[in-house]
Amino acid sequence: MALTFYYGSGSSFAWKVWLALEHKAIPYDLKVLSFDQGDTRAPAFRAIAPRGKVPTIVDDGYALWESTVILEYLDEAYPERPLLPKSLQDRATVRRIAAEGESYLGPLIGELVRATLFRKGPADADVFADLHKRLDEELPRFEAMLHGDYFANALSLADLTVYPAMRMIRRVDERQPGEDWGKHIPTGLAAWMKRIEALPYFERTIPPHWKS
Helix, strand or coil, X not given: CCEEEEEECCCHHHHHHHHHHHHCCCCEEEEEECCCCCHHHXXXXXXXXXXXXXXXXXXXXXXXXXXXXXXXHHHHHCCCCCCCCCCHXXXXXXXXXXXXXHHHHHHHHHHHHHHHCCCCCCCCHHHHHHHHHHHHHHHHHHHHHCECCECECECCHHHHHHHHHHXXXXXXXXXXXXXXXXXXXXXXXXXXXXHHHCCCCHHHHCCHHHCC
């Protein structure tokens, strides 16, 4: 029985799970839920995921939500092409980088998206100035965490966690050109992003509504 993957287009949390499923070549049935149409609030979905959040997976009748936990589950349930290193300390490092991505980078990018793509009214110059400053402080920290081509030499759940947040910076520039938020991405991180985008399955995971 194929795993069922409940996904919302544009969710960075859902994107990292999609990348993991493709990397590990796990057969899955993709269910794309619409935020605008209230699919995540539907009783049928709430019966599976009581909080109504994506991503959610159902694997052989077992429902699981929370993206980081899903990645850990997939790595244990489907050990081929692992996303966690063998060394105890290397695993801890990968988990730490992923946690920093969710705790610091993710919320910062969320603020950027709300101040640009989802704002109502004119741009706030003071908010923009603060975001520029904080991106210049935060992104070099992640560049310094790179070790080899990825965060742990080989592709890991740290890469899959950090990439979707980083890609949202460019998405903002694509939707609202002119402010050039991408200028804050250090050269090392930019090269790392290209390596992720060169993965053979990457194109299949691009948020569907970005292609329209």
